[in-house]
Amino acid sequence: MNKEATWEYAPAPETTSVSIDDRYGLFIDGKFVASRGRTRFDTINPSNEKTISSLAEAGKADVDAAVAAARTAFRKWSRTSPLTRAKYLYRIARRIQERARELAILETIDGGKPIKESRDVDIPLVAQHFFHHAGWCDKLRWAVPGNTDPRPIGVCAQVIPWNFPLLMAAWKLAPALACGNTVVLKPAETTSLTALRLAEILEECELPQGVVNIVTGAGETGRRLVEHKGVDKVAFTGSTEVGKRIALACAGTRKRVTLELGGKSPNIIFADAAIDQAIEGVVAGIWFNQGHVCCAGSRLFVEESIHDTFVRRLEHRMSKLRVGDPLDKNTDVGAINSREQLDRINHYMQCGVEEGATINQSNGSKMPSSGFWCRPTFFTGVQPTARIAREEIFGPVLSVMTFRTPEEAIERANDSPYGLSAGVWTDKGSKVFDIAARLKAGIVWCNTYNKFDASSPFGGFKESGWGREGGRHGLAAYLT
Ligand code: NAP
Ligand code: MG
Numbered sequence: 246m247n248k249e250a251t252w253e254y255a256p257a258p259e260t261t262s263v264s265i266d267d268r269y270g271l272f273i274d275g276k277f278v279a280s281r282g283r284t285r286f287d288t289i290n291p292s293n294e295k296t297i298s299s300l301a302e303a304g305k306a307d308v309d310a311a312v313a314a315a316r317t318a319f320r321k322w323s324r325t326s327p328l329t330r331a332k333y334l335y336r337i338a339r340r341i342q343e344r345a346r347e348l349a350i351l352e353t354i355d356g357g358k359p360i361k362e363s364r365d366v367d368i369p370l371v372a373q374h375f376f377h378h379a380g381w382c383d384k385l386r387w388a389v390p391g392n393t394d395p396r397p398i399g400v401c402a403q404v405i406p407w408n409f410p411l412l413m414a415a416w417k418l419a420p421a422l423a424c425g426n427t428v429v430l431k432p433a434e435t436t437s438l439t440a441l442r443l444a445e446i447l448e449e450c451e452l453p454q455g456v457v458n459i460v461t462g463a464g465e466t467g468r469r470l471v472e473h474k475g476v477d478k479v480a481f482t483g484s485t486e487v488g489k490r491i492a493l494a495c496a497g498t499r500k501r502v503t504l505e506l507g508g509k510s511p512n513i514i515f516a517d518a519a520i521d522q523a524i525e526g527v528v529a530g531i532w533f534n535q536g537h538v539c540c541a542g543s544r545l546f547v548e549e550s551i552h553d554t555f556v557r558r559l560e561h562r563m564s565k566l567r568v569g570d571p572l573d574k575n576t577d578v579g580a581i582n583s584r585e586q587l588d589r590i591n592h593y594m595q596c597g598v599e600e601g602a603t604i605n606q607s608n609g610s611k612m613p614s615s616g617f618w619c620r621p622t623f624f625t626g627v628q629p630t631a632r633i634a635r636e637e638i639f640g641p642v643l644s645v646m647t648f649r650t651p652e653e654a655i656e657r658a659n660d661s662p663y664g665l666s667a668g669v670w671t672d673k674g675s676k677v678f679d680i681a682a683r684l685k686a687g688i689v690w691c692n693t694y695n696k697f698d699a700s701s702p703f704g705g706f707k708e709s710g711w712g713r714e715g716g717r718h719g720l721a722a723y724l725t
Pocket of ligand 1: 321347465484490504508639709
């Protein structure tokens with residue numbers, strides 16, 4: 246362990262010359278402070294298992310202090326003029342753009358995602374969310390139909406996962422601040438560094454103290470925060486299991502709750518689709534960010550008549566994906582975020598084999614002995630009742646199934662406890678709209694997949710959650 250990772254190809258590395266402190270504190274009331282209990286934990290680089298930095302674990306007294314700071318700040322921030330709030334959000338967006346390279350590198354080192362994704366997808370979208378919401382600050386009267394006197398809710402507890410660390414922070418912070426709320430944010434244990442760097446940016450932008458507080462820690466810190474009596478609104482993104490626990494804990498309180506949870510999304514390919522484009526859509530759907538994507542197109546439904554051709558071409562395309570050093574500019578598939586997640590993925594792959602499905606994996610470069618790696622994988626011959634067809638794996642593992650008619654495609658796609666997103670691939674516009682309207686999914690992408698925009702609402706049906714984030718719909722959750 247902790248050996249230098251070695252790869253067989255000629256490297257095209259991004260520089261790693263980004264300053265990272267050995268230790269970080271909690272960001273409370275506009276300052277970095279030590280945790281009261283002095284407990285700490287390490288964050289590691291999942292591509293080589295080396296420790297990057299030591300982080301403070303927020304205990305009860307720290308969460309109390311953060312919520313109190315947010316409450317005090319709310320009195321002033323909620324009355325700050327909309328144009329002034331907009332000025333801060335624009336300033337934050339601009340500073341994120343200026344420091345984009347540094348943020349992308351940090352995201353990749355701490356979380357394992359390929360630099361080309363953190364650089365070209367995550368960080369630009371982070372800036373976009375702040376820009377978009379800056380524009381809303383003085384237009385909130387028009388955000389929610391029928392609500393001509395919208396007011397902020399108060400102190401928001403926001404808990405986010407590790408798959409899009411800074412992007413999830415932006416999705417939560419930008420609308421909350423635009424509407425005049427204050428926040429205590431808890432990033433995921435394995436990926437807190439970019440949220441802490443964002444705290445530095447907020448300081449630089451002179452955001453008033455206490456408006457945003459960031460408490461690092463594990464699940465227990467998150468639990469303390471969402472259950473805190475001083476919190477008015479809870480916004481959570483993470484697993485359905487934890488989401489249910491939060492819903493239970495908040496039931497019977499005055500807290501408003503939004504939950505963005507898991508998914509097992511269908512990607513449906515009709516025989517008349519443009520096959521090469523559809524293959525790229527499948528790749529984007531399941532192998533983007535190592536499949537650590539809540540809306541990943543993890544159930545592929547291919548019309549039976551093209552199944553064999555499609556699978557052959559998918560296998561060929563998969564063999565060209567490069568699993569490698571996340572900091573290499575040519576890497577397509579980076580490191581799995583943690584050992585725990587890798588174990589979970591391997592467990593599901595074992596299940597798939599035991600359930601009688603056929604496993605297909607890309608070979609490619611030899612994997613280094615340190616770090617957490619998983620080759621892009623798909624299973625064929627998957628029964629709709631199989632665990633790999635029903636449960637969220639949250640890794641680069643696709644289950645391929647077939648259908649014969651549009652009716653059967655819809656029925657199979659909707660046969661899931663989740664309902665986050667879906668993809669439909671066909672040459673016929675009329676078919677697209679008919680099928681999209683009948684899919685029980687918060688987002689349906691037509692002849693594309695995994696497209697995100699700050700103005701577009703995102704969220705699920707059924708066990709995929711409550712509420713929407715982004716656009717006008719997302720603002721409603723932060724207004725009375
Ligand atoms: P998770 O275990 O639910 O964790 C999410 C966050 O909640 C982390 O910050 C976690 O802290 C914290 N947490 C854990 N237990 C808690 C508790 N009892 N009370 C309050 N907070 C608690 O999920 P994950 O494994 O990190 O993330 C993967 C899941 O997120 C997947 O199921 C995925 O589908 C879902 N997801 C959904 C969306 C969406 O928009 N719908 C987006 C991204 C991810 P620690 O990290 O320290 O444990
Ligand atoms: Mg880490």
